[in-house]
Structures are given as C-alpha cells and as structure tokens.
Amino acid sequence: MSSGGVVEHFSYIVTVFLMVAGLYVVMARGNLIKKLVGLSVFQTSVYLLYIAPGKLIGGTAPILAPQYTVYSNPLPHVLILTAIVVGVATLALGLAITVRIRETYGTIEEDEIIAADNAVQVAEDVRS
Amino acid sequence: MSLSVHLPALQVVLPLLSAPLAVLLRHGGFAFAIVTAGAWAAFAIAIGLWLQVGESGTISYHIGSWPPPWGIEYRVDRLASFVLLLVSGIAAIVLPYSRASIEREVPRDLHYLYYAMFGLCLTGLLGIVITGDAFNIFVFLEISSLSTYVLIAMGRDRRALAAAYRYLIMGSIGATFIVIGIGFLYLTTGTLNLVDMAERLRAVESSRPVLAALAFITVGVSLKLALFPLHQWLPNAYTYAPSAVTAFLAATATKVSVYVLIRFWYSVFGESLIFEKLPLPQILLLLSLAAMFVASFTAIFQDNLKRLFAYSSVGQIGYITLGMSFDSVNGLNAAILHLFNHGITKAAIFLLIGGMVLGLAKAGAVPPAPTFDRLAGLAKRMPLTCFGIVIAGLSLIGVPGTAGFVSKWYLILAALEKGQFWIVGAILLSSLLAIAYVWRFVEVAYFKPAPEGTTRQEAPLSMLIPAWILVIGTIWFGLDTSFTVGTATEAAQQLVKVGR
Numbered sequence: 001m002s003s004g005g006v007v008e009h010f011s012y013i014v015t016v017f018l019m020v021a022g023l024y025v026v027m028a029r030g031n032l033i034k035k036l037v038g039l040s041v042f043q044t045s046v047y048l049l050y051i052a053p054g055k056l057i058g059g060t061a062p063i064l065a066p067q068y069t070v071y072s073n074p075l076p077h078v079l080i081l082t083a084i085v086v087g088v089a090t091l092a093l094g095l096a097i098t099v100r101i102r103e104t105y106g107t108i109e110e111d112e113i114i115a116a117d118n119a120v121q122v123a124e125d126v127r128s
Numbered sequence: 129m130s131l132s133v134h135l136p137a138l139q140v141v142l143p144l145l146s147a148p149l150a151v152l153l154r155h156g157g158f159a160f161a162i163v164t165a166g167a168w169a170a171f172a173i174a175i176g177l178w179l180q181v182g183e184s185g186t187i188s189y190h191i192g193s194w195p196p197p198w199g200i201e202y203r204v205d206r207l208a209s210f211v212l213l214l215v216s217g218i219a220a221i222v223l224p225y226s227r228a229s230i231e232r233e234v235p236r237d238l239h240y241l242y243y244a245m246f247g248l249c250l251t252g253l254l255g256i257v258i259t260g261d262a263f264n265i266f267v268f269l270e271i272s273s274l275s276t277y278v279l280i281a282m283g284r285d286r287r288a289l290a291a292a293y294r295y296l297i298m299g300s301i302g303a304t305f306i307v308i309g310i311g312f313l314y315l316t317t318g319t320l321n322l323v324d325m326a327e328r329l330r331a332v333e334s335s336r337p338v339l340a341a342l343a344f345i346t347v348g349v350s351l352k353l354a355l356f357p358l359h360q361w362l363p364n365a366y367t368y369a370p371s372a373v374t375a376f377l378a379a380t381a382t383k384v385s386v387y388v389l390i391r392f393w394y395s396v397f398g399e400s401l402i403f404e405k406l407p408l409p410q411i412l413l414l415l416s417l418a419a420m421f422v423a424s425f426t427a428i429f430q431d432n433l434k435r436l437f438a439y440s441s442v443g444q445i446g447y448i449t450l451g452m453s454f455d456s457v458n459g460l461n462a463a464i465l466h467l468f469n470h471g472i473t474k475a476a477i478f479l480l481i482g483g484m485v486l487g488l489a490k491a492g493a494v495p496p497a498p499t500f501d502r503l504a505g506l507a508k509r510m511p512l513t514c515f516g517i518v519i520a521g522l523s524l525i526g527v528p529g530t531a532g533f534v535s536k537w538y539l540i541l542a543a544l545e546k547g548q549f550w551i552v553g554a555i556l557l558s559s560l561l562a563i564a565y566v567w568r569f570v571e572v573a574y575f576k577p578a579p580e581g582t583t584r585q586e587a588p589l590s591m592l593i594p595a596w597i598l599v600i601g602t603i604w605f606g607l608d609t610s611f612t613v614g615t616a617t618e619a620a621q622q623l624v625k626v627g628r
Binding site for chain 1: 263266267270274277278281286287289290292293296297300301304307308311314315320
C-alpha cells in the first residue's frame with residue numbers, strides 16, 4: 001500500500017486494529033473483567049466503522065439552504081447512538097453477572113471457575 | 129377495520145408494553161397476568177397475520193407512515209407469519225406454565241423481573257422476525273439476547289451464572305459480527321431496507337465488501353443459532369437455566385436465528401451468490417453432518433437429562449441447516465418444517481422435564497438436577513410426564529405418526545432429488561443415535577426399579593396441561609400436515625422465487 005493509501009484509509013486501519021485487538025483480548029484473557037473490556041473495545045470499533053464513512057470533509061448537516069451543497073450523512077450517527085446504548089447495556093449486564101459470579105464462586109478467573117465446576121461435576125459422578 | 133391494518137405494529141408493541149408494566153407493578157401475580165395477556169394477544173395477532181397473508185399476500189407495514197426505503201418497514205411474508213406463530217404460540221403456552229415452575233426455581237422477589245424479561249425476550253424475537261430493516265434486526269436481536277442472558281442467570285445453580293456470562297460473550301461477539309456485516313452492506317448499498325438492499329445488490333457485481341458482509345453475517349448468525357462447532361454456549365445455558373426458560377429458548381431463540389440466516393441468504397444476498405459462486409452449501413453440508421453426528425453422539429453420554437436434550441438440540445439444528453444446504457425448494461421446505469416441528473417437540477420435552485424436577489424436589493426445596501440416578505423407575509411415579517417425553521422422543525427420532533417424521537421425510541426427499549443417496553444414509557444413521565439417547569431415558573425411567581415406597585405423584589396440572597398440549601401437537605402435526613407442510617412449501621416457494 002502506498003503512503004497515500006495509508007492516509008486515505010486511516011480510519012479503516014484504526015477501526016480494524018481496534019476490532020482485532022478487542023476480539024483478541026476477549027479470547028486470550030481469562031479474567032472476566034478483562035474479557036468485558038475486550039468486548040467493549042470490539043463493539044466500539046464498530047461505531048467507528050459506521051461513523052467515519054458518514055462524514056464528508058467540508059460537509060454539513062443535511063439542511064436545505066442555498067449556501068450548502070456538500071452534506072454529511074447523519075443516519076450512521078443515529079444508528080450508532082442505538083448501538084452505543086446496546087453496548088452500554090451489554091457491558092452493564094456483563095459486569096452485573098461478574099459481580100454475582102464473584103459472590104458465588106469467590107473468583108473472576110475463568111480457569112478457576114472451570115476448575116470449581118469440574119470439581120462439582122466429579123463430586124456428582126462419585127455420588128452416582 | 130382500521131385496527132387490522134396495524135396488526136404488524138401491535139404484534140411487537142403489545143409484548144413490549146407488558147414488560148415495563150410488569151416492572152412497575154413489582155408484584156409476581158400482576159406481572160404474570162399482564163405478560164401472559166401480552167403473549168396471548170401476540171399469539172392472536174400472529175394468527176390474524178397468518179390469515180391476512182393467506183388472503184392478500186405479503187404485508188408491508190410502514191412505521192409512522194414513512195414509506196420504505198426511508199422509513200422502517202415491517203414485512204410479513206409466508207415464512208415470517210409462520211415463525212411468528214411458532215414464537216408467540218410457544219410463549220403463550222410456556223407463560224402459564226412458568227407460574228408453578230419458577231415458584232421454586234427462581235427466588236420469589238425476582239418473579240416480576242422474570243416476567244418482565246420474558247416479555248422483552250418475546251418482543252425481541254417477534255421483532256427480529258417481523259422487521260424488514262437490517263439495523264432493526266440487530267436492535268431486536270440485542271433486546272432478545274440481553275433478556276435471555278438475564279433469564280439464564282436466574283437459574284438457582286451457580287453454574288447458571290457462568291453459563292449466562294459465556295453466552296453473553298459469545299452472543300455479543302455474534303451480534304457484533306452481524307452489525308459489522310450490516311455496516312458493510314449499508315456502506316455498499318446506502319440502504320437498510322432489506323428489499324431495497326436486495327435490489328441494489330443484484331444490480332452490482334459482488335464486490336469484496338459484499339462478500340465480507342456475507343461472511344460476517346453468516347458467522348455471526350451461526351453463533352446465535354448454535355451451528356456446530358459454534359454451539360459451545362448452548363449446553364450449559366440450557367442445562368442451568370430455569371426449566372421454563374430452557375423450553376422457551378430451545379423452541380424459539382435458535383429457530384429465530386435460523387430465520388435470520390434464511391432471510392439474509394435468500395432474500396438479501398440471493399441464491400445465485402450463495403449457492404453458485406461460493407462453496408457455502410458444501411461448508412454448510414459438512415457442518416450440518418458434523419452436528420448431526422458429533423452432537424447426537426455426545427448426547428448419548430450425558431448424565432443430566434437436560435444436558436442430554438440440549439446436545440440433541442444442536443444435532444437437530446444440523447437437520448435444519450442440512451435442508452438449507454440443498455439449495456432447492458424441497459430442501460428449504462424441509463428446513464422450515466423442521467424448524468417448526470423441532471420447536472414444538474423440544475419445548476414439550478423441556479416443559480415435561482421442568483415438571484419432573486419439581487416432583488424430584490423435597491418439599492419447599494430447590495429442585496435438583498435431573499440426573500439419571502435420580503430418575504430410576506420414574507415412570508411409576510410420573511407416568512404422564514414420562515409417557516409425554518417418550519412420545520416427544522419418538523418425534524426426535526422421526527418415527528412415523530410424529531411431527532419429526534414429516535420433516536425428516538421431506539429432508540430425505542430433498543436429498544433424493546439431488547441424487548445424494550449417502551446423505552439419506554447419514555440421516556437414517558444419525559436417527560439411530562437419537563434412538564440411543566432417547567432409549568437411555570426409557571431404560572432408566574421404565575425398567576430400573578423404583579425406590580421403595582414410590583407413590584404416584586405427578587407435576588401440577590398447570591404445568592402438565594401446557595406440556596401435553598405440545599405433546600399432542602407433535603402427534604397432530606405428524607398426522608395432519610396440511611397446515612405445516614402447506615405453509616412451509618408456500619414460504620419456500622416464495623423465497624426461492626424472490627432469490628432467483
């Protein structure tokens with residue numbers, strides 16, 4: 001890619017970097033809070049994917065007036081407002097469940113939770 | 129009448145209104161009444177819409193009278209009306225059942241929230257089906273998903289929390305993939321209306337963003353519909369969720385995701401892209417076969433009855449996607465049929481298991497997990513419950529006279545039509561695996577000696593009746609197929625005609 005391409009596609013490059021970084025954190029980290037942080041970054045990158053192409057440099061809001069001819073598309077912003085609400089709700093719910101997991105399991109590390117579940121499973125198997 | 133014009137909006141709005149009202153009332157009984165009323169109204173409206181579609185064809189409803197593609201369009205065609213019937217019908221049956229079931233499975237002070245979440249989940253699922261707007265699909269998907277996570281986390285076992293968390297992560301990744309896909313489509317076509325989008329996509333060559341959109345949407349939806357090997361969230365979620373929730377989800381949530389996949393593949397991207405230019409049918413065929421065999425095989429070795437049938441669900445979803453992979457009217461017909469038939473069959477099974485665990489519990493205690501060691505000789509104690517599970521189990525296997533047979537019959541017809549006899553063999557072989565896991569239950573419940581002093585003690589009637597309505601439904605739709613096959617065939621023909 002030429003240097004012009006990098007500048008031209010700057011917003012896409014940032015978007016994809018955030019997307020992949022977020023998804024990586026979700027998969028690679030065992031801490032439930034860190035996973036949620038990764039998920040949040042992943043979801044946020046999508047906001048950028050929608051919003052960046054909606055902006056035309058020098059464009060204004062679509063108001064019909066003789067002095068304006070270049071308009072930015074406002075629809076992506078509206079869509080992403082909804083997506084932000086969804087993202088916040090997901091994060092809040094995820095954190096709430098994490099709190100409950102901390103209360104009942106006493107840990108928020110995924111491998112320790114799995115180990116605790118397996119111990120219960122083994123106990124059930126022995127009993128049967 | 130003017131009201132009948134607004135049925136598509138009311139379909140979603142009534143259950144949506146019932147949820148906040150349930151929260152405001154803060155009382156289990158009132159919340160139950162209002163959400164159940166909302167679900168029944170939704171079911172009545174779904175019947176009305178089904179009749180309307182039969183009379184006058186596809187309904188297009190413009191929200192706020194803004195014409196598409198600018199405004200949001202609600203679009204009810206044959207397939208949508210069929211899935212709406214399934215979702216609202218199952219909700220109308222599961223809600224009355226919930227009352228007795230969650231009495232012990234969910235702490236009492238959370239009951240009103242349970243009903244509120246149920247109402248929201250129903251709203252989301254109905255909304256996904258009825259909307260004709262791509263971004264709307266995502267929003268409704270998240271409404272149903274978020275409430276589903278809460279419903280699963282309400283299970284008394286602490287593993288329900290871990291299962292809900294895992295589903296939240298996987299489900300959110302899936303939903304985000306879907307938004308990314310929709311974003312690419314929007315950037316390419318400049319529209320969010322599905323019909324408009326399909327027209328514009330047909331006009332342009334399939335460019336790389338379109339293919340990327342297809343990939344993102346397919347993977348995202350596959351996560352939500354638990355296509356093998358993306359089903360990892362499903363077994364634990366189904367096992368530890370409250371029984372009524374498991375029954376509702378097993379019958380509707382994954383089925384609605386299948387609907388979304390059919391909608392995007394056939395109505396938006398079009399068959400020529402999916403089936404002729406890309407190796408998608410081959411990939412789907414392989415994954416479906418893997419689901420049919422691996423998941424069904426895993427089911428045989430489960431000790432928890434709920435988990436056994438959860439794995440069976442993954443296997444049965446394999447049949448649905450197998451039908452889709454054939455790229456023919458018959459194949460799609462079989463997929464839509466199995467979507468419906470498996471929905472009512474699995475709901476019946478999980479409802480009966482809910483009654484069973486309640487009967488296993490000591491007075492006033494939290495119901496235990498339905499593991500096989502607790503089920504010895506259960507048929508003596510709960511003959512109706514066990515007999516119901518056996519009938520529904522026969523439908524899972526595909527025995528003639530049950531609903532499961534009808535959909536497998538059409539699946540085999542579709543395979544024969546393609547001349548692929550080995551797939552027919554695979555379908556029959558995987559049915560043998562279903563016999564194995566259903567037999568495990570029959571053996572323990574009917575042939576193991578019951579503990580000393582067992583008396584007959586069925587689940588309460590308020591749970592037994594809804595479950596048996598569905599059990600009778602599995603027989604009814606196995607004998608009289610005019611409604612199911614008629615609707616599914618019409619839906620399949622409509623979709624294939626649109627796609628060409």
